[in-house]
Amino acid sequence: MTNGQALALQYLEQQRALGGNSVILPDPEPRLTPGESPGKSEPPKSDLPPPGLSFDPPSGDLFAADPVQQTRSLAEIATLVAACTKCKLCESRTNTVPGEGPATARLVVVGEGPGRTEDETGRPFVGRAGELLTKILAAIDFPREQVFICNVVKCRPPENRLPQYDEIAACVPYLFRQIELLKPAVILAMGGTAAQTMLNTKQSLGALRNQVHRFRGIPVIVTYHPAALLRNPNWKRPTWDDVRIARLILDS
Ligand code: SF4
Numbered sequence: 001m002t003n004g005q006a007l008a009l010q011y012l013e014q015q016r017a018l019g020g021n022s023v024i025l026p027d028p029e030p031r032l033t034p035g036e037s038p039g040k041s042e043p044p045k046s047d048l049p050p051p052g053l054s055f056d057p058p059s060g061d062l063f064a065a066d067p068v069q070q071t072r073s074l075a076e077i078a079t080l081v082a083a084c085t086k087c088k089l090c091e092s093r094t095n096t097v098p099g100e101g102p103a104t105a106r107l108v109v110v111g112e113g114p115g116r117t118e119d120e121t122g123r124p125f126v127g128r129a130g131e132l133l134t135k136i137l138a139a140i141d142f143p144r145e146q147v148f149i150c151n152v153v154k155c156r157p158p159e160n161r162l163p164q165y166d167e168i169a170a171c172v173p174y175l176f177r178q179i180e181l182l183k184p185a186v187i188l189a190m191g192g193t194a195a196q197t198m199l200n201t202k203q204s205l206g207a208l209r210n211q212v213h214r215f216r217g218i219p220v221i222v223t224y225h226p227a228a229l230l231r232n233p234n235w236k237r238p239t240w241d242d243v244r245i246a247r248l249i250l251d252s
Contacts, residue, residue: 051212059180221242
């Protein structure tokens with residue numbers, strides 16, 4: 001099998017893993033114009049998109065008396081979350097969903113909030129959207145077990161409504177502390193709520209895609225939430241483009 005065939009096979013496998021039923025091949029290599037020698041062609045440009053926003057909230061040292069900032073492990077954060085009553089979402093939850101994954105994770109996925117199945121199980125991204133996330137991660141050769149997966153709010157909003165501003169404000173110190181302890185190489189913000197929270201902006205998801213943002217210096221890539229992909233399969237291709245950027249950063 002030639003290199004080209006191997007590349008095409010790998011690409012088709014990734015498309016299949018993402019659930020795509022159409023074949024979209026990457027742009028072919030640029031052709032040389034008559035008289036142009038390979039030595040004169042431009043070196044390949046970086047595939048990374050331009051830099052975007054940068055959000056650098058104060059670190060825990062400024063709030064050392066806060067129990068969240070005193071935590072030294074992800075398990076300690078989960079223990080605090082399990083007893084948390086800082087916002088009204090505690091009233092209707094079955095289980096808290098602090099997030100899961102190894103403390104050594106280089107990739108952190110941030111979603112919006114737990115849904116029904118997550119609330120029942122205490123685990124993030126289970127159910128159909130979770131299965132799709134697992135496929136998306138597999139498409140960039142990242143087994144789910146190697147990724148830390150969590151949400152902006154750790155308790156389920158009733159009827160799966162969007163988390164409200166006061167709920168996000170109450171809960172986000174847990175997320176920021178998790179990221180502080182994990183120190184990942186890349187954060188993948190899935191959905192508008194995650195993107196706006198990680199970047200402290202009201203810009204739309206569409207405006208935030210295709211840039212390399214920063215959260216405390218860590219690259220943040222913005223893409224669609226898997227639940228949105230289930231509603232609109234046309235967003236699978238742009239999601240593939242986004243996660244590929246995350247993969248490029250992880251490989252660099
Ligand atoms: S959503 Fe967050 S802040 Fe609100 S009760 Fe749950 S853990 Fe506490």
